Amino acid sequence: xSVVTNTTTIGAIEAPSRRNTELAMLAFAxxxxxxxxANVGLAKDGSLPAGMLGYGIGLSLxxxxxxxxxxxxxxxxxxxxxxxxxxxxxxGLVLIWRLDLEPTITTDALGGAMAPKQMIWxxxxxxxxxxxxxxxxxxRVLQRYTYISMVVALVLLILPMFFPAKFGARIWxxxxxxxxxQPAEFAKIIIAVFFAGYLMVKRDALALASRRFMGMxxxxxxxxxxxxxxxxxSLMILIFETDLGTSLLFFGLFVIMLYVATERTSxxxxxxxxxxxxxxxxxxxxxxxxxxxxxxxxPLALQDGGVTETAQAVYAFGSGGLFGSGLGQGYSRxxxxxxxxxxxxxxxxxxxxxxxxxxAIILLYGLLIERGVRTALAARDPFGKLLAIGLSGAFALQVxxxxxxxxxxxxxxxxxxxxxxxxxxxxxxxxxxIAILLRIQRHRALARPRPRPHLRRRNDPGGPTxxxxxxxxxxxxxxxxxxxxxxxxxxxxxxxxxxxKDPNNRRVLIDRYAHKRGDxxxxxxxxxxxxxxxxGDFKFQRTYKDGPMWAPVTGFTxxxxxxxxxxxxxxxxxxxxxxxxxxxxxxxxxxxxxKQGGHVVTTLNGAAQRAAFEGLGSRKGAVAAxxxxxxxxxxLASTPSYDPSKVAGNTDEDVKNWQKYEKDPDKPTTNRALRxxxxxxxxxxxxxxxxxxxxxxxxxxxxxTDSPLPWRLPLxxxxxxxxxxHPCENATLRVALxxxxxxxxxxxxxxxxxxxxxxxxxxxxxxxxxxxPVRSNxxxxxxxxxxxxxxxxxxxQFNTAATPLQMAMVTAAIANDGALMQPYMIDxxxxxxxxxxxxxxxxxxxxPLSPENAQKVQEMMETVVKExxxxxxxxxxxxxxxxxxxxxxxxxxxxxxxxxxxSYAKTADNGSPVAVAVVVEDDDANREDISGGGLAAPIAxxxxxxxxxxxx
Numbered sequence: 001x002s003v004v005t006n007t008t009t010i011g012a013i014e015a016p017s018r019r020n021t022e023l024a025m026l027a028f029a030x031x032x033x034x035x036x037x038a039n040v041g042l043a044k045d046g047s048l049p050a051g052m053l054g055y056g057i058g059l060s061l062x063x064x065x066x067x068x069x070x071x072x073x074x075x076x077x078x079x080x081x082x083x084x085x086x087x088x089x090x091x092g093l094v095l096i097w098r099l100d101l102e103p104t105i106t107t108d109a110l111g112g113a114m115a116p117k118q119m120i121w122x123x124x125x126x127x128x129x130x131x132x133x134x135x136x137x138x139x140r141v142l143q144r145y146t147y148i149s150m151v152v153a154l155v156l157l158i159l160p161m162f163f164p165a166k167f168g169a170r171i172w173x174x175x176x177x178x179x180x181x182q183p184a185e186f187a188k189i190i191i192a193v194f195f196a197g198y199l200m201v202k203r204d205a206l207a208l209a210s211r212r213f214m215g216m217x218x219x220x221x222x223x224x225x226x227x228x229x230x231x232x233x234s235l236m237i238l239i240f241e242t243d244l245g246t247s248l249l250f251f252g253l254f255v256i257m258l259y260v261a262t263e264r265t266s267x268x269x270x271x272x273x274x275x276x277x278x279x280x281x282x283x284x285x286x287x288x289x290x291x292x293x294x295x296x297x298x299p300l301a302l303q304d305g306g307v308t309e310t311a312q313a314v315y316a317f318g319s320g321g322l323f324g325s326g327l328g329q330g331y332s333r334x335x336x337x338x339x340x341x342x343x344x345x346x347x348x349x350x351x352x353x354x355x356x357x358x359x360a361i362i363l364l365y366g367l368l369i370e371r372g373v374r375t376a377l378a379a380r381d382p383f384g385k386l387l388a389i390g391l392s393g394a395f396a397l398q399v400x401x402x403x404x405x406x407x408x409x410x411x412x413x414x415x416x417x418x419x420x421x422x423x424x425x426x427x428x429x430x431x432x433x434i435a436i437l438l439r440i441q442r443h444r445a446l447a448r449p450r451p452r453p454h455l456r457r458r459n460d461p462g463g464p465t466x467x468x469x470x471x472x473x474x475x476x477x478x479x480x481x482x483x484x485x486x487x488x489x490x491x492x493x494x495x496x497x498x499x500x501k502d503p504n505n506r507r508v509l510i511d512r513y514a515h516k517r518g519d520x521x522x523x524x525x526x527x528x529x530x531x532x533x534x535x536g537d538f539k540f541q542r543t544y545k546d547g548p549m550w551a552p553v554t555g556f557t558x559x560x561x562x563x564x565x566x567x568x569x570x571x572x573x574x575x576x577x578x579x580x581x582x583x584x585x586x587x588x589x590x591x592x593x594x595k596q597g598g599h600v601v602t603t604l605n606g607a608a609q610r611a612a613f614e615g616l617g618s619r620k621g622a623v624a625a626x627x628x629x630x631x632x633x634x635x636l637a638s639t640p641s642y643d644p645s646k647v648a649g650n651t652d653e654d655v656k657n658w659q660k661y662e663k664d665p666d667k668p669t670t671n672r673a674l675r676x677x678x679x680x681x682x683x684x685x686x687x688x689x690x691x692x693x694x695x696x697x698x699x700x701x702x703x704x705t706d707s708p709l710p711w712r713l714p715l716x717x718x719x720x721x722x723x724x725x726h727p728c729e730n731a732t733l734r735v736a737l738x739x740x741x742x743x744x745x746x747x748x749x750x751x752x753x754x755x756x757x758x759x760x761x762x763x764x765x766x767x768x769x770x771x772x773p774v775r776s777n778x779x780x781x782x783x784x785x786x787x788x789x790x791x792x793x794x795x796x797q798f799n800t801a802a803t804p805l806q807m808a809m810v811t812a813a814i815a816n817d818g819a820l821m822q823p824y825m826i827d828x829x830x831x832x833x834x835x836x837x838x839x840x841x842x843x844x845x846x847x848p849l850s851p852e853n854a855q856k857v858q859e860m861m862e863t864v865v866k867e868x869x870x871x872x873x874x875x876x877x878x879x880x881x882x883x884x885x886x887x888x889x890x891x892x893x894x895x896x897x898x899x900x901x902x903s904y905a906k907t908a909d910n911g912s913p914v915a916v917a918v919v920v921e922d923d924d925a926n927r928e929d930i931s932g933g934g935l936a937a938p939i940a941x942x943x944x945x946x947x948x949x950x951x952x
Contacts, residue, residue, distance in 0.1 A: 018079040019071045025083035026063045033059060033090030036327055040098045043328030055097075058119060059090050062126045070438060073133045077438040078375065084368045085434050088419035089122055089427065091361070094327070095348055096422050099341050102333040110338050114422045121424035125431030132435035139440050143383045146197030153191040156183035157250075182416070184246045185429035188253065188398070189436070192390035195254055199261040200383050246415065249397050256393040256476075257386055260469045296411035300502065307504050309335050313347035313406055317358075317491045318499025319507045324354030329514070329595065331507050331537075341422040346406045349420075351507075355492045359485055361420070362403065366481035369396045373474040375437050377467055384440045389470055391433050393477070400480040407487045506537065511575075513538035513559055518574040518597030518832065520554050520566060523606040526599075528554060533649065542567075542648040548641035549613040552622075552671045553604055553825065555774070556644035560651075561658050565671070565774045566600060566826070573598040573829050573837070580829075580837045596832035603632035603827045603840075607946035608914075612637035615939035621920040622672035624804040625943050628812035628904060628912045630842040631821030633772060635916075635943055636805075638672040640664075674776040677801035678919050681887030682740040683900045684796030686857055687810055689733050691760035692748045693853040701734040701856045706751075707744040714787030720746045720795075723886075737860040737883065738868035742795050749794025750787045757794055758783055763848035764810045764820065766802070772825045779806035796887060807902050807917035813846075814861070815881070815904035815912035818854035820845045861904075870901065872937035875945060879906040884937065901936035905944040907951075914947040916940040 034056040041049030063086045070077055097115035100106050106113055136142075142149075160183060163173050174180050259268050294301075295310040307315075312335040319325070330351035332340040340348055350358045372392030379385045398415055405412035416423040418430045491499075500508050513533070517540065519526035527550050529543040538559045544550060555565025563571060572578035576597040605625075612623035616639040625635035646657040661669050670676060692698045698705060709729035710719040720743050722728050728741035736744035749757050761781035762768070770776040779802040785793060792798035802810075805823065813820035821842055828839040849857070861881030864870040870882035885900030904915040918936040 019067070019075060022070065022079035022082055023067055025080060026067055026086060029083040029087035029090065030056070030060050030063055032087060033094050036091060036094045037097070039326070040094060040101075040328040043326055044101055051097075055093070055119075058123075059086070059093070062086070062123060066126055066129055069130045069133050074438045074441065077441040078371050081368065081371050081434055081438060084364055084371070085419060085431065088361075088364060088368075089125075089431075092345070092417075092420040092422075092427075093118055093122065095345055095420065096341050098328055098352075099332060099345075099348065101328070102340075104333050105335075105337065105340055114338075114341050117424070118422055118427070121427050122431075124424070125428040128428055129431040129435040132432055133439060136436070136439050139387065139436060140381060140383055142193045142387070143197045143200065146194055146201075149190045149194040149197070153187045153194060156187040156190065157246075159183050182423065182425040184249070184415075185423075185425040186432075188249060188394045189391065189429060189433055191250060192253060192257070192387060192394055195257045196383055196386035196390055199257055199386055203261040246413075248401055248413070249394060249415070252397045253390060253394045256397075256473055257390045260389050260473060261386060263469045292411040292413075296405075296408065299408055300504070307334075307506075309337070309344065310412065311504065312336070313344045314408065314491065315499055315502065315505040315507050316344075316347040316351040317407065317488065318496045318505070319511070320351040320354045320358070320492055321496060322355050322493070324350070324352045324357055325511065326595070327352050331510050334506060334510075338422070342416055343402075343412065343421070344406055345417055345421045346403055350488065350492055355488065358488050358492065362481060362484050362488070365399045365403075365418075366478070369399070369477050369481070370474070372396075372437050373470065373477060375441055376470050377474075379440055385470065388437060388440050389473055391437055393473060395430070395433060396477040396480055400484065403484050404487070407484065407491055409483055409487050509559070510537045512571075513540050515576070515595045516540055516597070517542060517557070518576065518599045520550075520574075521599055521601045522550075522553075522604045522609070525606075533559070536650050538650055541650075542644070544644045544648075546610075547643040547645050549609060549637070551641045551644050551669075552636050552638040552673055553602065553609075554644065556647055558644075558647045558654065558658070559649055560654055561647060566602075569773050570600045570826070570829065573600060576832070578837075581831055598832060598837065599830045599834065600826055601828045601830060602825055603627075603634065604636070604825070605634040605947055605950055607950050608635040608943050609637060611635070611942040611946040612918075612939065613639065613641075615918075615942050616920070619920055619935075620666060620672070621918065621936075622676065622804045623916065623918050623939060623943060624673045624808040625914055625916045625947065626805075626808045626812045626821075626823055628816035628821065628915045631812070631823045631845070632827070632842070633805075633823055633825045634914060634947055636671075636673045636825070638670070640666050640668045642668040671774070672919075673804045674770075674772075674774060675803070677777055677779055677803050678898050678900075679887035680796040680800060680802040680807055681885030681898065681900050682742075682796055683807055683810075683883050683885035683902045683917075684794070684800060684802070685737060685740065685745045686814060686861065686883050686902070687761055687764055688745045688748050688757070688794045689737060689857055689860060690764075690814070690849045690853065691752055691757055692733065693856055694760060694849050695752055695756050697748060697752060698733060701860050702732045704730050704732055705736065705744050705748070707731065707736070707741070707747045709743055711743045711747055713746070713791055714750050716788045720791065733856075734860045734863050738863050740869060740884065745795050746791035750791040752790075752794075753787075754783065754785045754790045757781070757790060760848060763846045764813060765806055765845070770805060770809075770823060772805070772823050774825065776803055776805050779803055796885060804917045804919050807900070807919075808915055811902040811904050811917060812912075812915035813848050814854050814857050815906065815915050816854075817851040818847050818849045820848055865903070870903065870937055872934065873901065873903050873941045873944075875905060875941060875948070878944075878948060880904070880941075880944065881906070882937065882940070899935040901940045903937070903940045903944065905948060907948065913951055914944050916943050918943075 034052065037052050037055050038048050041047060041052065066082055070082060093115060096118050100113040100115050159173055173183060255268055255272070295308060299314050300311045301308070316330065316332060316335070330348060332344070332348040332351065335344050335347065346358065349361055369392055372388060372395060376385050376388035376392060379388050395418060398418055401410065401413050402415050402417045404410045416426040418426060499505060516530040517528070520528045527545050529545065530540045531543050533539060533541045541559055542557045544554065553566065555563060555567045557563035557567040562568070567574065573581070574597045576595050578598065581598055608625055612625065612635045616623065616637060619639065621639055623635055623637040624633070626633055642661045647654050647661070707728065707730055712719050722742050723740065726739035726741060727735060728739060728743050731739070731741055731744055758781055766779045766781045769778045780799055781793060782789070782799040789798050793800045809820060809823060822845040824840050826840060829837045831837055858881050861883055862879060864884070865873050865880045865882045869884040873880050873882045880903055882901060882903030887898040887900055899920040900918065902917045904912050906912045918940045920935045
């Protein structure tokens with residue numbers, strides 16, 4: 001038997017170039033910034049920006065040419081580095097253009113618009129990227145220029161000392177016709193070349209240790225020279241250029257590369273000690289550095305009476321929340337100067353893209369750093385490893401120093417965020433840095449079987465010995481990114497509420513008035529509006545239709561004085577910040593639509609409100625009307641009133657108007673319907689009648705009462721008198737209510753006692769604040785009263801006091817067969833499109849009396865209108881029940897009394913659609929002319945009529 005064996009020869013497998021992956025990622029890297037560009041235009045002007053096409057084509061061309069060069073000259077390079085750099089650069093251009101749209105930070109004095117210049121610098125950066133790929137065939141060629149690199153780097157670092165300081169630091173040089181450049185951006189690449197070449201030669205000497213101290217091997221004294229020299233140069237930069245960032249960057253870069261080359265932890269500890277000592281020493285006498293440290297320690301402290309740039313940046317982060325205000329809708333202009341486009345551009349990211357957007361940006365940087373470290377790990381030559389880790393470490397340190405300074409991890413520095421911030425030097429240098437990293441990866445042409453592992457000599461820098469510290473540096477870079485992520489979560493999420501409430505944070509107020517406020521709606525029509533402010537940071541201010549009539553309902557919202565009542569209670573809905581409007585806010589971020597507030601739909605009846613307001617006229621008083629079956633408030637009027645439109649702005653005139661209202665002795669800003677408690681007088685007798693029936697003192701309306709005439713108050717020498725010669729002796733409840741007999745109801749109160757009267761009064765809502773949702777003061781029926789006091793309180797005197805809303809609730813409960821419904825003024829809350837977010841459902845509050853007893857009180861009240869003091873409230877074809885009241889006012893009734901009238905209207909088909917309480921304080925009327933039936937009843941009649949007609 002023969003065995004046939006087939007053999008297949010496998011040749012070298014060509015490694016995939018992954019350039020198509022890079023091309024696909026580049027498409028996203030271009031589309032995302034173009035989408036962001038469109039989003040800014042939509043947010044600012046409501047339309048796609050005119051320059052969007054040009055921007056998209058320009059960015060696509062830059063990315064496309066760069067891709068073709070990589071495909072040609074570095075086909076096996078990392079596929080993510082170019083897309084990541086393109087995406088960051090593209091977003092940076094969008095952010096700078098977005099900030100150019102703010103007139104206050106785009107003046108000629110500040111250099112004008114920066115986005116076009118940044119586009120040119122970006123093009124030059126890509127050109128240098130192409131040049132590096134084209135002319136740098138082998139990165140190892142750079143090792144030949146080790147000491148030349150050192151000289152060039154030192155020249156670049158020292159050069160700014162001979163130019164004037166800008167913003168307190170000497171890190172720029174000015175070239176006529178070109179502008180300002182930061183030589184340090186180029187020096188970081190050149191000095192990385194020097195360090196890589198120098199450490200290639202000196203690593204063995206630097207790795208030797210002379211003695212062991214506290215578990216660490218310390219270097220020999222003769223080998224301290226290089227690190228001390230670099231430390232001295234870093235201090236020189238810090239002292240003469242007063243720039244903490246550049247100093248940290250170069251010293252940190254050297255320590256990282258030294259550690260990778262020697263794997264000696266002692267170098268790291270020694271380097272950190274020198275760095276800390278130098279920074280503390282310089283900070284003790286350098287004013288600019290001291291200022292930066294103080295701002296870091298106290299970021300929200302005021303300086304020269306104003307909010308600092310650092311504080312404004314912190315407020316920007318705090319205002320961004322999870323998803324931000326949307327591109328183009330933040331307030332980075334408050335930071336001032338050119339800082340929003342340079343040092344503080346991350347604050348714009350945090351404010352407008354939110355915590356999620358800021359974390360995404362930081363993670364993009366982290367991914368770019370990771371690809372750089374991966375390049376170092378994959379490099380096959382020691383010089384390439386050191387150069388790659390040096391460039392990646394420099395990039396990581398710069399990201400950390402800049403982002404950490406802005407977010408408060410470390411003091412602020414003068415460096416720029418790579419690719420993102422405005423700065424020609426930075427974008428050009430970092431494109432060159434990416435090109436060198438891609439060029440280092442060029443040797444991975446074929447994937448060959450991995451050789452068997454073999455031991456490497458200690459002096460072979462290309463093996464596992466070097467890769468071990470590389471991995472530790474990778475962990476260190478990861479920790480830097482993690483520290484940034486933790487910090488931004490702390491500032492932007494944990495501290496967000498605290499920062500929003502800071503009185504120096506104007507962003508909250510500016511955002512509140514940055515768009516049209518939602519409306520308060522009555523009968524399907526808005527009674528509020530918005531108009532553009534004439535000046536200042538607040539774009540829109542509130543307007544009111546028939547402001548004085550609706551002020552007791554709406555309250556006011558003012559750019560200077562704040563807000564109250566519905567405007568305050570439902571502020572989140574009206575401004576659009578309510579959590580239930582999250583979807584609308586998120587959608588507007590992507591569509592560019594203007595942020596809109598939701599609407600508050602009230603239960604008010606426009607005709608009834610007008611009847612109440614016009615009925616009161618120039619007299620002081622208030623009206624409350626309720627739907628007894630639901631508790632919905634139909635009218636809420638108070639006079640004299642005020643015009644909320646006259647205090648809505650932020651001008652001195654608005655303040656003067658408010659002060660005038662506040663000083664007015666007639667208290668026009670007081671909502672008398674809810675906040676003023678009056679002696680209810682004889683209107684309270686319906687509560688006493690209900691108590692008599694509920695507690696079994698009497699069984700019916702026509703049962704004679706035990707009420708002699710005259711009747712002396714318990715434990716008193718005084719008789720309780722009636723107002724006139726009426727048939728009150730032993731009168732029935734019906735007759736007693738018809739003629740408002742004080743003796744009958746006073747004795748009922750005394751017979752029942754304080755506890756039973758209190759029980760009934762509290763079932764009607766006394767002694768408890770009401771929230772409709774505006775707060776109504778608690779009406780009062782006192783506890784622990786003696787017999788005389790209880791008797792007087794039972795006829796609406798002594799300490800008894802009630803709001804008009806309370807007496808409307810009493811009337812409504814009687815009209816609704818004993819069921820008292822919870823009063824409410826807001827029917828529903830809606831989103832900007834009037835879709836319902838929340839709807840109020842009628843809710844029973846209590847049952848002060850049984851249906852049978854409620855109907856008995858109704859009969860008594862209807863007799864008052866038909867045959868008694870309430871005839872002025874009669875309506876043709878409608879059953880009306882009511883009760884007049886003339887409440888004593890002042891010591892010994894020395895001042896003019898209040899005129900009260902409570903009533904309800906019943907129809908055959910609709911039951912009882914309205915209950916009304918009216919109180920009038922008329923200082924101009926003759927005392928003998930003041931009565932509930934004369935002054936208040938006609939107003940109640942008009943209100944009831946308006947409600948009934950609206951039901952037809």
